[in-house]
Amino acid sequence: MFVVTPAQAQSNPTEGTISETGAHGGETHGGGVFPPFDSSTYASQLLWLAITFGLFYLFMSRVIVPRIGGILEHRRDRIAQDLDEANRLKEEADAAIAAYEQELADARKKASAIAETAREKAKAAAEAERTKTEAELNAKMAEAEKSIAAIKDKALAEVDTIAEETATDVVKHLLGGSVTKAEVAAAIRAASGK
Amino acid sequence: MANDPIHQFQISKLVPIEIGGLDLSFTNSSLFMVATVAAAAGFLFLTTANRGMIPSRLQSISEMSYEFVASMLRDGAGSQGMRFFPMVFSLFMFVLVANLLGMFPYFFTVTSHLIVTFALAMLVVGTVVVYGFWKHGLHFLNLFVPSGVPGILLPLVVMIEVISFLSRPISLSVRLFANMLAGHITLKVFAGFVVSLGGMGALGIGGAILPLAMTVALTGLEFLVAFLQAYVFAVLTCMYLNDALHPGH
Numbered sequence: 001m002f003v004v005t006p007a008q009a010q011s012n013p014t015e016g017t018i019s020e021t022g023a024h025g026g027e028t029h030g031g032g033v034f035p036p037f038d039s040s041t042y043a044s045q046l047l048w049l050a051i052t053f054g055l056f057y058l059f060m061s062r063v064i065v066p067r068i069g070g071i072l073e074h075r076r077d078r079i080a081q082d083l084d085e086a087n088r089l090k091e092e093a094d095a096a097i098a099a100y101e102q103e104l105a106d107a108r109k110k111a112s113a114i115a116e117t118a119r120e121k122a123k124a125a126a127e128a129e130r131t132k133t134e135a136e137l138n139a140k141m142a143e144a145e146k147s148i149a150a151i152k153d154k155a156l157a158e159v160d161t162i163a164e165e166t167a168t169d170v171v172k173h174l175l176g177g178s179v180t181k182a183e184v185a186a187a188i189r190a191a192s193g194k
Numbered sequence: 195m196a197n198d199p200i201h202q203f204q205i206s207k208l209v210p211i212e213i214g215g216l217d218l219s220f221t222n223s224s225l226f227m228v229a230t231v232a233a234a235a236g237f238l239f240l241t242t243a244n245r246g247m248i249p250s251r252l253q254s255i256s257e258m259s260y261e262f263v264a265s266m267l268r269d270g271a272g273s274q275g276m277r278f279f280p281m282v283f284s285l286f287m288f289v290l291v292a293n294l295l296g297m298f299p300y301f302f303t304v305t306s307h308l309i310v311t312f313a314l315a316m317l318v319v320g321t322v323v324v325y326g327f328w329k330h331g332l333h334f335l336n337l338f339v340p341s342g343v344p345g346i347l348l349p350l351v352v353m354i355e356v357i358s359f360l361s362r363p364i365s366l367s368v369r370l371f372a373n374m375l376a377g378h379i380t381l382k383v384f385a386g387f388v389v390s391l392g393g394m395g396a397l398g399i400g401g402a403i404l405p406l407a408m409t410v411a412l413t414g415l416e417f418l419v420a421f422l423q424a425y426v427f428a429v430l431t432c433m434y435l436n437d438a439l440h441p442g443h
Contacts, residue, residue, distance in 0.1 A: 067242050
C-alpha cells in the first residue's frame with residue numbers, strides 16, 4: 001500500500017487540474033488510492049478542519065476555559081476562606097478555654113482564701129472561748145481554795161475546843177472528879193506542843 | 195469489500211461543494227469533525243453548566259481534563275505557557291474525542307488522515323515560530339545554538355538542531371496518524387479473520403476464538419492508544435511551546 005501510494009498520488013491530477021477530480025465525484029475515491037494519501041480530499045479536509053477546529057478553539061477560549069477556570073478558582077478561594085474561618089474559630093475557642101481556665105484558677109484561689117479566713121476566724125473564736133473559760137475556772141478554783149482554807153482554819157480552831165470537851169469528859173468519867181476548863185486547856189496545849 | 199481493512203478510511207462526499215475549482219465537499223470526514231467538536235464542546239458545556247461548588251461526577255471529568263492539561267502545560271512550559279492553555283486544551287480535547295469516536299464501529303476516524311494531523315502539527319509549530327520571533331526577535335534563533343558547545347562542534351550541532359526542529363511537524367503528525375491508522379487496520383484484520391474463519395464450518399468456528407480474543411484485547415489497547423496519543427500530542431505541544439517561550443535552553 002505505502003509503496004504504491006506516491007506513484008498513485010503523482011498520477012492524480014495536481015494543483016491545476018484538481019477541478020477535474022472534483023467533478024468526477026465519489027467514483028474516483030473508490031479507486032486504488034490509499035485514502036490518507038489521496039490528495040484530492042486534502043482541500044476539503046483542511047477547510048472543514050479549519051472551520052470545526054477554529055470554532056472549537058473559539059468556544060473553548062471564550063466559554064469553557066474561563067468557566068472551568070472560574071469554577072476552580074472560586075472553589076480554591078472558598079476553601080482558603082473556610083480554612084481561615086476555621087482557624088479564626090479555633091483561635092476563639094482557644095481564647096475561651098484560656099479565659100475559662102483563668103477564671104477557674106481565680107475562683108479556686110478565692111475559695112481557698114475564703115476557707116482560710118473562715119478557719120482563722122474559727123480558730124480565733126475558739127482561742128478566745130478557751131481563754132475565757134480558763135479564766136473563769138481559775139477564778140472558781142481560787143475561790144474554792146480560799147473557802148477550803150477558811151473551812152480548814154475554822155476546823156482547826158474548833159479542834160482545841162473539842163479536845164477540851166473530850167478531855168473534860170474523859171477525866172470526869174475516869175477520875176470522877178471535875179476539872180476546870182482552864183486546866184484542861186493548859187494540858188492540851190502542852191500535849192499538842194503549843 | 196466488507197473485509198477490506200482500508201475501506202474504513204475511505205472519504206465519501208455527503209454534500210458536494212465546489213468553489214473555484216476546489217473540491218470542498220462536506221464529507222464523512224467533515225461530519226465526524228463536526229461530531230467531534232459537538233461532542234467535546236457539548237460535554238464540557240453541559241457538565242459545567244451548574245458551576246457546582248461540589249462537582250457532580252461529570253463535572254469533575256471536565257475539571258479533571260482541564261487540570262490535567264493545565265498541569266501538563268505548567269510542567270512543560272512554565273507558568274508563562276498558560277497563555278497557550280486554550281490552544282493546548284482544544285488540541286488535546288479535539289484529538290482525544292476524535293480518537294475515541296473512531297473506536298465506534300462504522301465511525302470515521304478523523305485523526306487517521308495524515309493531512310488532518312499534519313495541519314494540527316503545523317498549527318503548533320507555526321505558533322511556536324510566530325510567537326518565538328514576535329517575542330524574542332532574532333534571539334529565537336538561539337534555540338539552534340545550545341550553550342556550552344565547543345566551537346568546532348557548533349556547525350554540526352546547529353545542523354542537527356535545525357533538522358530536529360524541521361522534523362517536528364512530521365514526527366508529531368505521523369506519530370498520531372500512524373498510530374490511529376495501524377491500530378484500526380489491525381483491529382479490522384483480526385475481526386476479518388473471525389468472520390472468514392467462522393464461515394468455514396465447526397473447526398473454523400473453534401479456530402476463530404483466537405482472533406476473537408485478540409480483537410477484544412486489541413480494542414482495549416486501542417482505547418489506551420486513543421488516550422495516549424492525545425496525551426503525547428499535547429505533551430509535545432507543551433514542550434515545543436516551551437522553546438518559543440524560553441529559546442535560550
